[in-house]
Amino acid sequence: MSRQTWWFGALFALALVCWQWFRPVSDAPVNQQDYQPDFVAKNLSSVQYNRLGLPYRGLDAEYAEYYEPLAMTLMEKPVILLYSPDGQPQWRLSSDEGMINTNDNAVLNGTVVGQGLQPDALVETLTTEYLELDFINNQLHSNRDVQLRSSSYQAQGQGLLGKLDQQTVELLHDTRATYINP
Amino acid sequence: KDADFNQPVTIDAGRQLVELADNKVTFSDRVVVKQGSMDVRADKLVVIRSEQGLQSMTAHGAPATYYQVLNNGQPVKAEAREIHYDMKARTITLLKDAKLKQNDNIVTGYRIRYHIDREQMEAESQGGTDRVTTIFLPEQLQNMNDKKAQD
Numbered sequence: 001m002s003r004q005t006w007w008f009g010a011l012f013a014l015a016l017v018c019w020q021w022f023r024p025v026s027d028a029p030v031n032q033q034d035y036q037p038d039f040v041a042k043n044l045s046s047v048q049y050n051r052l053g054l055p056y057r058g059l060d061a062e063y064a065e066y067y068e069p070l071a072m073t074l075m076e077k078p079v080i081l082l083y084s085p086d087g088q089p090q091w092r093l094s095s096d097e098g099m100i101n102t103n104d105n106a107v108l109n110g111t112v113v114g115q116g117l118q119p120d121a122l123v124e125t126l127t128t129e130y131l132e133l134d135f136i137n138n139q140l141h142s143n144r145d146v147q148l149r150s151s152s153y154q155a156q157g158q159g160l161l162g163k164l165d166q167q168t169v170e171l172l173h174d175t176r177a178t179y180i181n182p
Numbered sequence: 183k184d185a186d187f188n189q190p191v192t193i194d195a196g197r198q199l200v201e202l203a204d205n206k207v208t209f210s211d212r213v214v215v216k217q218g219s220m221d222v223r224a225d226k227l228v229v230i231r232s233e234q235g236l237q238s239m240t241a242h243g244a245p246a247t248y249y250q251v252l253n254n255g256q257p258v259k260a261e262a263r264e265i266h267y268d269m270k271a272r273t274i275t276l277l278k279d280a281k282l283k284q285n286d287n288i289v290t291g292y293r294i295r296y297h298i299d300r301e302q303m304e305a306e307s308q309g310g311t312d313r314v315t316t317i318f319l320p321e322q323l324q325n326m327n328d329k330k331a332q333d
Binding site: 116118121122123148152153155157166167168169170171172173174175176177178179180 | 190191192193194195196197198199200201202203205207209229231235236
């Protein structure tokens with residue numbers, strides 16, 4: 001191999017070393033910027049009222065982080081209380097973790113339990129692993145297994161659509177219901 | 183059979199819609215209802231419940247079918263476009279293209295009401311040209327004649 005080839009080889013190795021040396025330490029993608037919560041709350045408890053002064057949504061959480069730029073709140077052990085138009089408590093939704101996108105929706109994850117608060121309701125308890133609460137259309141959505149229960153009625157299925165205004169809960173696929181003491 | 187009525191009712195279906203305000207559940211998409219020996223199949227089923235428990239089930243199909251084994255061990259089969267099952271009165275009302283088959287006797291008509299406990303049946307036509315038809319097999323006729331001869 002001629003002297004010239006050696007020279008090119010050395011030059012290439014030097015360039016490789018310089019490139020490694022001066023490469024930015026981490027070129028993490030832009031959207032993984034390190035957001036800091038605007039405020040953090042412990043044992044959060046809040047109730048929202050409508051123009052008539054009636055409660056329409058309550059929110060409790062053991063721990064919450066609020067991110068203003070994202071209009072998002074992350075929560076641990078959230079409890080969302082939903083009221084009927086005349087201010088009567090209707091549903092109590094709780095889970096291990098949750099996230100609220102302000103004025104849009106809430107997402108509940110991990111051991112989600114919905115309790116119907118109306119007396120002698122056909123559905124007293126709703127359980128699933130994932131539940132989305134659409135604030136705009138006042139609906140509940142899930143694409144997971146869902147169980148509905150009361151003293152005399154048990155049902156399970158895949159996927160859920162709950163219309164709070166019409167007070168309906170629909171299981172969407174492969175459902176089974178059992179009436180215990182008909 | 184009497185034992186059927188104390189058994190849980192299980193209902194399989196593609197979808198089920200719970201209307202909390204009306205205590206009503208509507209099942210749709212290949213509905214199968216079972217309670218002991220009873221077996222009902224339909225396209226749609228509406229179940230009404232009150233504080234006193236299950237009140238009624240109405241099955242819709244083309245046709246909806248009903249099967250149950252009676253106390254005497256004999257099966258009764260029925261079909262109609264609408265089957266109304268009144269749990270408390272223990273009656274089945276078949277509506278529109280109703281057909282009921284028991285011990286190989288066949289009854290058809292517009293409406294057939296069947297009292298499960300008493301194993302009694304009332305069949306009605308819609309009037310006009312619509313008629314109630316009952317088919318007794320010779321064997322059954324012979325049994326009835328023998329019974330008359332003994333009385």
